[in-house]
Amino acid sequence: MKYVDEFRNRDIAERLVKRIREACHQRITLMEVCGTHTVAIHRNGLPELLPKEITLISGPGCPVCVTPVSDIDRAIALSQKDGVIIATFGDLLRVSGSQTSLLKQCSLGADVRIVYSAYDAFYLAEQNPERQVVFLGVGFETTAPTVAAVIRRAREAGLNNFSVLSMHKVLPPALLSLVTSPQVKINGFICPGHVSTIIGTGIYKRVAADFHIPCVVAGFEPVDILQAIALLVEQIERGEAKVEIQYLRAVSPEGNLKAMAIMDDVFETSDSIWRGFGMLPQSGLKLKADYAQCDAERRYNIPPVKSQEPPGCICGDILRGIKRPPDCSLFKKLCTPDNPVGACMVSSEGTCAAYYQFSGVNIA
Amino acid sequence: MKQDIRGKGTITLDHGGGGRAYRELIHTYFLPRFANPYLEKMDDSAVVEIPQGRVAMTTDCYVVDPIFFPGGNIGSLAVCGTVNDLSVQGARPLFLSAGFILEEGLSLNDLEKILIAMEEACREAGVIIVTGDTKVVPKGKADKIFINTTGIGIIQPGVDISGSNAKAGDKIILSGTMGDHGIAILSQREGLAFDTSLKSDVAPLNHMVRQCLTMSREIHAMRDPTRGGVAAALNEIALQSNVGIRINDAAIPVKEEVRAACEVLGLDPLSVANEGKLLMFVVPGDALRVLEEMRKNRYGKGAQIIGEVIPDYRGRVIMATAMGGTRIIDMPLGEQLPRIC
Numbered sequence: 001m002k003y004v005d006e007f008r009n010r011d012i013a014e015r016l017v018k019r020i021r022e023a024c025h026q027r028i029t030l031m032e033v034c035g036t037h038t039v040a041i042h043r044n045g046l047p048e049l050l051p052k053e054i055t056l057i058s059g060p061g062c063p064v065c066v067t068p069v070s071d072i073d074r075a076i077a078l079s080q081k082d083g084v085i086i087a088t089f090g091d092l093l094r095v096s097g098s099q100t101s102l103l104k105q106c107s108l109g110a111d112v113r114i115v116y117s118a119y120d121a122f123y124l125a126e127q128n129p130e131r132q133v134v135f136l137g138v139g140f141e142t143t144a145p146t147v148a149a150v151i152r153r154a155r156e157a158g159l160n161n162f163s164v165l166s167m168h169k170v171l172p173p174a175l176l177s178l179v180t181s182p183q184v185k186i187n188g189f190i191c192p193g194h195v196s197t198i199i200g201t202g203i204y205k206r207v208a209a210d211f212h213i214p215c216v217v218a219g220f221e222p223v224d225i226l227q228a229i230a231l232l233v234e235q236i237e238r239g240e241a242k243v244e245i246q247y248l249r250a251v252s253p254e255g256n257l258k259a260m261a262i263m264d265d266v267f268e269t270s271d272s273i274w275r276g277f278g279m280l281p282q283s284g285l286k287l288k289a290d291y292a293q294c295d296a297e298r299r300y301n302i303p304p305v306k307s308q309e310p311p312g313c314i315c316g317d318i319l320r321g322i323k324r325p326p327d328c329s330l331f332k333k334l335c336t337p338d339n340p341v342g343a344c345m346v347s348s349e350g351t352c353a354a355y356y357q358f359s360g361v362n363i364a
Numbered sequence: 365m366k367q368d369i370r371g372k373g374t375i376t377l378d379h380g381g382g383g384r385a386y387r388e389l390i391h392t393y394f395l396p397r398f399a400n401p402y403l404e405k406m407d408d409s410a411v412v413e414i415p416q417g418r419v420a421m422t423t424d425c426y427v428v429d430p431i432f433f434p435g436g437n438i439g440s441l442a443v444c445g446t447v448n449d450l451s452v453q454g455a456r457p458l459f460l461s462a463g464f465i466l467e468e469g470l471s472l473n474d475l476e477k478i479l480i481a482m483e484e485a486c487r488e489a490g491v492i493i494v495t496g497d498t499k500v501v502p503k504g505k506a507d508k509i510f511i512n513t514t515g516i517g518i519i520q521p522g523v524d525i526s527g528s529n530a531k532a533g534d535k536i537i538l539s540g541t542m543g544d545h546g547i548a549i550l551s552q553r554e555g556l557a558f559d560t561s562l563k564s565d566v567a568p569l570n571h572m573v574r575q576c577l578t579m580s581r582e583i584h585a586m587r588d589p590t591r592g593g594v595a596a597a598l599n600e601i602a603l604q605s606n607v608g609i610r611i612n613d614a615a616i617p618v619k620e621e622v623r624a625a626c627e628v629l630g631l632d633p634l635s636v637a638n639e640g641k642l643l644m645f646v647v648p649g650d651a652l653r654v655l656e657e658m659r660k661n662r663y664g665k666g667a668q669i670i671g672e673v674i675p676d677y678r679g680r681v682i683m684a685t686a687m688g689g690t691r692i693i694d695m696p697l698g699e700q701l702p703r704i705c
Contacts, residue, residue, distance in 0.1 A: 004627075008686060008687070010686055010687060010688060013687045013688065014688065017688075042691060043685070043691060044685045044686070044687045044689055044691075045684075045685040045687060045688070045689015045690045045691045046687065046689055047689070048689045048690060049687065049688060049689050116629075222686075222687045337694075356694070357692070357694050358691040358692060
């Protein structure tokens with residue numbers, strides 16, 4: 001595939017591995033913030049290629065995983081309302097709420113449809129004028145602008161049977177929470193390419209300058225990731241902490257101004273609960289009053305649910321990079337992709353799912 | 365009178381009533397397509413002569429949605445799927461049965477297209493449908509058309525092929541590109557429709573298998589990687605035979621369009637369904653000869669040796685990644701979920 005194969009080239013990868021091995025002289029812990037990176041790392045068997053001194057830990061960059069049980073419970077409560085069609089990305093279906101999951105509700109008669117984009121939910125509403133369609137908005141700055149665009153279109157079209165339950169989150173507060181936490185020891189960040197395409201590199205400059213942690217924005221192919229690791233290791237060995245963009249073919253320092261403008265038009269930040277992090281101030285996105293008619297939060301009186309995290313599950317610590325999946329007593333025993341206990345096992349981008357699916361040659 | 369219903373109209377509940385409408389449907393649509401002395405007798409059972417040898421028997425239900433897709437339809441699938449299930453057991457397919465559940469409202473034109481595809485697939489595979497049944501259910505009680513086919517084949521003496529016979533050292537041949545069928549189907553799904561020139565690979569593989577069997581007496585195991593794809597088929601054999609399997613990412617043939625669609629949809633081509641491919645486990649000394657023979661068949665042109673059976677990692681499948689690392693290939697879970705970002 002053009003523009004992809006060159007980033008999967010084994011010779012280049014081998015040269016990068018050699019470069020990393022030559023540069024690395026100390027124990028280094030790097031966090032890949034994004035779930036897509038976690039998957040790419042394990043799918044390509046990269047940990048095995050790296051020197052033992054380098055530990056990769058996974059961060060909070062899987063949107064499904066950081067969605068708290070309470071939000072899943074609210075989505076499930078909405079699915080039980082008469083006449084409501086829930087439109088959602090597939091990953092959310094299997095995530096357990098306190099009692100049940102959307103998938104289980106489906107088998108009991110809830111009308112839940114998998115969509116690939118918020119636009120599909122919009123069309124679903126157009127095609128079902130007698131029903132209410134609620135789109136479950138989950139995702140970071142990568143996803144939020146397209147959802148915002150759909151909300152704008154729904155308002156323009158006067159579509160009054162379409163709304164969004166916004167559980168969107170923004171990444172910078174979680175990143176700052178990680179670097180200020182005494183439990184978390186990270187020597188460098190592999191920064192998320194997709195999110196950075198939208199938000200640019202402003203936040204990483206702060207992390208690098210104020211906390212002296214180098215940041216490299218990376219693409220998602222194996223060569224991208226290896227090059228990012230090489231750049232990080234070299235910075236760390238030189239005692240530097242600056243922001244570099246490895247993913248130059250997609251990311252600019254200022255980000256995508258148009259996408260951010262649409263997002264700002266429709267959403268405003270609000271306090272938000274993250275699985276593993278708890279409440280992070282101004283880390284969520286809710287619909288502005290101008291778009292109240294598309295706001296499921298305002299439209300429906302969702303009864304408060306007493307939510308409970310599954311006992312024994314350490315997803316929270318995994319999302320902050322304090323623990324790794326094999327440290328969990330449930331991993332591969334009670335918690336499997338067929339029967340996930342925590343959210344990190346559900347999403348294909350979840351750390352536990354990635355470990356379960358792709359690695360384990362040595363940890364099995 | 366027979367011409368009255370041809371080419372227009374739809375299936376009604378009358379067609380399932382066992383009376384005149386039913387007979388007309390059978391005589392106009394079914395019998396002419398599948399004409400053979402066994403079927404034409406119209407007895408309650410077909411009585412057939414079976415040549416000497418062990419008999420293999422298999423059954424499968426076909427409920428594919430959509431019923432028409434690039435490269436085939438539910439009819440070609442219903443014949444090829446069962447022919448292939450017999451073939452990968454080393455059996456020569458001979459006779460099929462076909463059961464149809466038709467939803468009230470199915471267009472007769474569509475039914476005819478499906479039956480034509482079945483007729484063509486039977487002719488190519490050299491099998492005949494010797495008995496059948498048709499039921500009609502009210503609208504909403506089925507989705508357009510469901511088909512069940514059962515197949516009978518015979519196994520030549522000396523042929524012993526089973527998913528539990530794979531042995532350490534065996535080379536694993538994949539007969540061509542992975543995932544064509546699954547992606548062709550997905551490209552047509554409501555809400556997901558995308559343009560692609562990709563066609564389903566649905567095809568009867570019995571002739572290719574017969575050719576390969578003449579090249580080696582030590583083909584140990586075969587499987588057609590349908591639902592769950594190559595990942596599921598290899599995991600099944602690793603478990604059944606209690607062996608490890610190592611495959612090589614770089615050796616696995618995948619079409620460019622399939623790879624691209626999988627990237628976009630967040631799917632793994634290894635877990636995507638095929639309907640005209642097989643995996644063959646062959647003793648190492650015969651592998652190249654069998655591979656060469658397979659490539660002579662139109663359905664085996666893209667065949668590759670993709671890996672081998674190893675004594676360790678029992679019950680598991682591992683893959684050498686193109687980057688030089690290793691990863692586990694797990695049994696895929698149910699439906700693959702579309703990814704979010």
